[in-house]
Amino acid sequence: MAGPATPITSIDDAPLTPFHKRLMYRCSGGPFLDGYILSIVGVAATGMTTDLNLSVSALSAVGAAALVGIFVGAIIFGRLTDRIGREVMYTVDLIVLVVASVLSAFADSAWQVILLRFILGLAIGADYPIATALLAEWLPRRNRGKMLGALILFWYIGATAAYAVGYLMIEFGGDGLWRWMLGSAAVPGLVILLMRMGTPESPRWLAQHGRLDKAREVVAKVFGDSVDVDAVLAAETAGTGGRRGRFSDVFRGVYLRRMAFCGLFYLCQVTPLFAIYTFGPIILEAFGLNEGTLAYLGSALISLLFLIGCVPALRWVDAWGRRPLIIWSFVLMVIPLAVLGIVPTAPAAVIITCFCLYALFSGGPNILEWTYPNELFPTNVRATAVGISTGISRIGAAIGTYLLPQSLTKIGAGPTMLVGAVITLVGLVVCIAWAEETKDAALGAEGDRAPLATV
Template structure:
């Protein structure tokens, strides 16, 4: 099921505002998940944290994201995108403020876990809302902007942390955590008043509300009969529930989205969370020098997403994800040489890895939203996020232990192996969805022709009426 007035609409101010407000969530996610890596430098000495404490604090948010993604997506499909859109931001504000006053390691573990739940819920909320509002030809690029915002937030965290540490020393780590509350409040205000997804409303039979939402956002009046036809097609075709994610073609798509996502972020999250420590293991200095190096690498992660945003809509999703994963293995394998490598080679390899990671990165939220129907779209995005965080949490928890017991070279080779698995998963299961409607990309292969038929029939008069109004 699709609504042509949405699929074929020109980009307007509403789309831009929606993209920015949706991107605010990933920006906060990147910022809040990364600022802890900088703050831990000061926290460790002041609070006398053990290696186990540091590992638990680093991994707690990722475990929370697993829970939040698994539950938040299902709740979003049931209650609506708009209802959850601001609630999770309010939680981020509260948790960030409470973190400033925490004094015991277990308190930080609990707060980071709750923060992770809110972050995990926001992934399927914001991505499904944007995917269901933007035109087909811009969907890959605008969804990619959300993950780009994550990297911008992560880079901002390291820059802010570096500046604060330079000005006030390691004791400013509480102010670093407090900065997250201010940013969360700003994004929360931006999101207030965002209209509900018409596709979700039609899926629930609320065609009058869908008509009002489209009129408010796009300035177009879609005849109720067209929305009723779309609703009937939706109810007839998309009788999908949570268990359908683990059956047949949807099971393959669920595994693909979750596994490639996991293989992408497991090495990346370890690098973001413990970037200064990793660079220190290569001899790049300790303390704030490591923070600066991490900030520079974070900027390269952002730069890597920019060409990928265009390539996914021009070249296609499948070639971008396969070639990116294949090439990402190389710099991590070189880093397997360990601390004996020259500093220039180390920095070059990390920057090359960051640059190449843009391909799978911009597809982390595009694929889950394109491969599943409206009734389980947010649920699928949440499940993919949860699967990815299994590896990310384990990797983040084990990385300090791996550095101390196996060494930096073996740790990097493990990262190369994980990345190679992501390449093999993409070769086997990545589908090409470029330029197609959500109805087409989410249809099961055997039913794609039957699914498109009622939508095409119902959409013909809508196309004509749109041309008349134009």
């Protein structure tokens, strides 16, 4: 007769349960809405420009407002999440998003659209550190890389859904439905908000803030009788002295290097990626692929491969490790951009193949955008670190998106791709120098504070 099962003494070593899977889908709402909201405005732009008589600068401001909002929201609310908790912010940011989306359907001037897009960006930027920190702090270590990395898939699903909804509205109602397009984000936003109701607070955060009774309650609720609650909480509070983190902590000692790594690799990844994803047809036309619908079909294929490239990376992140995955991904991302820059007059098949390879190889950094900062920083500043790295990345996204059309016009397609290759090469150097191996690392207090090997 089998004896009693060994009780769970650490969240890091707990078995994967249906609760973890539900939590992952709930947390995926932020990336989904980010992809949806950033993409739907491109479809709505034509009708909006006509109805509101937007100037080029006003239209640019509409496009940039959400990115600026994400930058501000990620940094401010990431810090606030470490102070007041994940659970409260987890629902408040979605309420703001739903309300702002509904109001967007009634906007009748450029400044209203710009303001509401900025507010939407604030809510999205807030959700990244909130949801990823909450998910990371509940996940077992052996599943953390794959399940955190899977969140980026929902960004691409959200972007695809936005294009589908937008084009269906144009097909059946014309460009005049642009307000309905902007307001449509409220529908998935409300669904995700309802899904998140009842999500428990992170026991790690509760323990770090001295709320041990509540921490015991949520741990027991999730794991039932199979958990040794006192042992779990002891693992979360060991050596911390109940100290709450400060914003400045992420810029001190080993955390300064880790913050530089997370922010810089993220920035170097998304600067060319966002530009290519956003202006795919324009870029392909600049390479001479302007016969019929070739540029649009090529762009659609490239966009699909950004999503597909994440799938094998999700398997490799836990089997192979974080450090080799990110280094080799950057190596393989530099090569096709360099070929495009050196041989911009290559045949159409070569041009499209290079862009497709870049999209496929970007899967590694894509799935590590939130995995790395969540694993490299302790519970008391985890959301702060995610917020800062996300904010830094949006600087690159905004710059790349703004400058790419001008670069194509002024210096041409080849030199523009060489600039992208150099930026990606900088990301590779950063990864070789500073990427740590966090595979199987504990998120408990002691594991948080110990520097991890970089070889």
